[in-house]
Amino acid sequence: MTEANSFTVETDKCLQALNSLALPAKASHFCTLSQFHHVKQALDFATDNDLTVIPLGAGSNIVLASNLTGLVLSLNLLGITKQKGSTSNNDTVDVTFGAGENWHNAVIYTLKQGWYGLENLSLIPGNSGAAAIQNIGAYGVELADVLVSLKAVDIESGALLNLTNQECKFGYRDSIFKQSLKDKCIITEITLRLTKTPMVNLDYPALRAYFPESTTLPSPLLVSDAVCQIRRSKLPDPKELPNVGSFFKNPIVSAETLGRIQKEHSALDIELPFYPQDDGSIKIPAAWLVEYCHFKGFRRGSVGVHKDQALVLVNYNDVEGSDSASEILQLAREIQRSVKTEFGIDLEVEPRIYGSL
Incomplete structure (x- = not known):
């Protein structure tokens, strides 16, 4: 732990309690910024020690799939x-x-x-x-x-x-x-x-x-x-069941793409929900696509898709020795492949992923 001009820099900091997926990643260096002048001090510290600056926020929209090497900043600028x-x-x-x-x-x-x-x-x-x-x-x-x-x-x-x-x-x-x-x-x-x-x-x-x-x-x-x-x-409370809310964005497609999907699935008698946008594009609910591909309520290992909300990937965190970070990314990839195969739509991940998807 290093005292850096009135704010503290911690080393090898566990971030499990600081991300809503409760993934046990660590930060090589970590500090909390509670006053505006701490921002400059943190940047100076990072420069002097050749560290990448990584703002963390509240950790509610990130997936820490790996340890973070750099100066992780927890912003506590209030008012x-x-x-x-x-x-x-x-x-x-x-x-x-x-x-x-x-x-x-x-x-x-x-x-x-x-x-x-x-x-x-x-x-x-x-x-x-x-x-x-x-x-x-x-x-x-x-x-x-x-x-x-x-x-x-x-x-x-x-x-x-x-x-x-x-x-x-x-x-x-x-x-x-x-x-x-x-x-x-x-x-x-x-x-x-x-x-x-x-x-x-x-x-x-x-x-x-x-x-x-x-x-x-x-x-x-x-x-x-x-x-x-x-x-x-x-939506489940992340404090009770770790998650980052919606894991995928609702895809925006062209009217032509919507027509293609409807034509390809016309024989199956399904009603694909969609919402026309002001610019002529079409928004399709990602949750419907994931549920159609049979992932709602799915579980593998220590992670899964919530039983009531197909957009929410959760970390049950109850399997000893499991690698929740790898498992949740593997599940996300599987969902993306299934939706792509079935509908030709690329689902975009909403939270920021630190590591490789």
């Missing part, structure tokens, strides 16, 4: 601040989250303040900084819908970066931080524009079904409660 005079519209408010703020806790805080717009994103695991990397989305809302800007630190130069929503290049579960800025910066805070007037979004079928037909729309807090109940009914 929720209402920006004064940030908008000319009295109906909106700009709110800044520290990158280490627990996302769900931050959502609930804003709702209690009467700042709305995040209720559909309730109970998504992880921290606020990672929310921007992933462009988290659920029940008809994405982070890109509300993010104004964010601040980050360039890992190589230490320069402070200010990026607008447009500069983040958000896409479906995607951003510039998964593309050209991947591994090149550390997000320190995000600023969101929320509304003071409740304007709930019930476009998603599961939410519409949750609320009976009435002339009165539910409040944002009630929508948040509904989202939490729906998510809990569909």
